[in-house]
Amino acid sequence: MSWLRLPPPYLGELVGSVLTRAVIHSGVPAKRLLVEVTGRRCSNLSFFLPSSLSGLAELMSVNAHELLWEHTAFPYVVAFMAPADVDRFATKALGQDLQQGSVASLIQSVTQGLPALRYCPDCVLDDVAELGESYWHRDHCLPATHVCRRHGTRLRLGDFATKIASRAYGMGLPQHQRGRPDFAGPPDPTAKALALGSYELLSRIDGHTADWSTHYRTLALEKGFVMVTGEVASAQLAMNLQVAFGEAYLASLGCSVTEPGRSWPALMVRERVRVPFAPVKHVLMQAFLDGCNVEQKTLAYRPPGKVPRDASSLDEQLAKQVRKAAIRANLRNVQTTITQLMKDTGHWSAFRHDRSNFPKTTAELAAFRATEASERKLGGREGHQRNMARKAAAAKR
Numbered sequence: 001m002s003w004l005r006l007p008p009p010y011l012g013e014l015v016g017s018v019l020t021r022a023v024i025h026s027g028v029p030a031k032r033l034l035v036e037v038t039g040r041r042c043s044n045l046s047f048f049l050p051s052s053l054s055g056l057a058e059l060m061s062v063n064a065h066e067l068l069w070e071h072t073a074f075p076y077v078v079a080f081m082a083p084a085d086v087d088r089f090a091t092k093a094l095g096q097d098l099q100q101g102s103v104a105s106l107i108q109s110v111t112q113g114l115p116a117l118r119y120c121p122d123c124v125l126d127d128v129a130e131l132g133e134s135y136w137h138r139d140h141c142l143p144a145t146h147v148c149r150r151h152g153t154r155l156r157l158g159d160f161a162t163k164i165a166s167r168a169y170g171m172g173l174p175q176h177q178r179g180r181p182d183f184a185g186p187p188d189p190t191a192k193a194l195a196l197g198s199y200e201l202l203s204r205i206d207g208h209t210a211d212w213s214t215h216y217r218t219l220a221l222e223k224g225f226v227m228v229t230g231e232v233a234s235a236q237l238a239m240n241l242q243v244a245f246g247e248a249y250l251a252s253l254g255c256s257v258t259e260p261g262r263s264w265p266a267l268m269v270r271e272r273v274r275v276p277f278a279p280v281k282h283v284l285m286q287a288f289l290d291g292c293n294v295e296q297k298t299l300a301y302r303p304p305g306k307v308p309r310d311a312s313s314l315d316e317q318l319a320k321q322v323r324k325a326a327i328r329a330n331l332r333n334v335q336t337t338i339t340q341l342m343k344d345t346g347h348w349s350a351f352r353h354d355r356s357n358f359p360k361t362t363a364e365l366a367a368f369r370a371t372e373a374s375e376r377k378l379g380g381r382e383g384h385q386r387n388m389a390r391k392a393a394a395a396k397r
């Protein structure tokens with residue numbers, strides 16, 4: 001492999017992106033290049049934290065530790081581990097150890113909740129102008145990260161799924177993506193807080209946060225999640241967190257809150273609970289608590305507090321508006337779309353952001369969809385076909 005050199009990584013570039021650039025620069029097909037650089041057939045080389053890092057570092061002319069800590073997801077995935085575990089995993093990741101099972105399992109905490117690699121269109125412009133090419137930024141490709149830290153721009157999703165590891169190397173750079181908007185995630189300023197929280201995990205060098213449990217508990221009490229006993233109102237906190245982010249979004253990140261009292265947010269603020277939590281849960285918890293107003297959140301033994309009631313009363317009100325608008329449209333025999341109907345209520349973005357908070361409204365919209373006044377944007381649905389058939393019949397007459 002003497003002909004082969006890999007380009008040195010750019011600032012904050014993911015190691016998989018360096019290999020992608022090598023594929024483009026060399027013109028060698030991705031599969032063959034991977035065999036050349038790793039010395040073996042690897043159908044599943046991680047874009048985020050590949051095996052044989054030392055060998056890759058040598059070909060990229062960088063220090064192996066630098067490659068591990070500055071160009072892989074490693075600092076993110078070990079951010080809340082004890083120093084001894086971090087060292088153990090670092091040795092595994094750097095070594096030529098082919099039995100890499102435990103490091104592979106670490107990667108899941110970055111790929112779960114990441115449907116595709118993300119990129120910032122403004123960074124693409126800057127990078128191409130400065131460097132002549134764009135690259136996959138490590139801090140854009142983390143769970144719960146939807147905005148660019150530098151530009152404040154909403155990130156876009158690349159054209160290939162994160163899970164298909166080795167094929168990713170042949171899929172090009174951000175500038176080559178058709179891309180699509182990423183509608184997931186909360187609006188600003190929460191989205192910015194999440195992006196910053198995730199980024200901060202990348203920039204830690206010791207990889208260990210001492211006693212985070214006490215930190216969250218103190219913060220939760222400060223924000224008013226207090227029971228009459230003085231304990232943290234953990235179930236209440238879990239419910240409020242769920243309302244703040246929305247059920248569907250949390251589920252997409254693998255962070256569902258099912259039974260509030262026994263859910264992960266409740267466990268995170270409980271004393272003497274030392275189970276590990278995925279980094280994204282820490283990021284969500286910190287952003288949620290930082291964004292909370294300081295106020296008494298609950299009285300002991302009282303069912304759901306202020307926020308959930310507000311969400312459901314808005315749902316109630318929207319459902320009524322939708323029902324009326326649907327009846328009007330049907331009476332006047334005008335066609336409209338669900339999007340238009342919801343835009344008319346003035347709450348389209350809240351609804352679109354998380355439909356799971358609006359069960360009654362969703363039910364009304366489904367009922368409306370079955371009526372003649374519902375105009376379908378996509379062909380093939382029954383109503384559209386009925387309309388087409390009617391028009392065709394009218395034309396024949």
Ligand SMILES: [Zn+2]
Nearest residue numbers: 120123148151
């Ligand atoms: Zn950017």
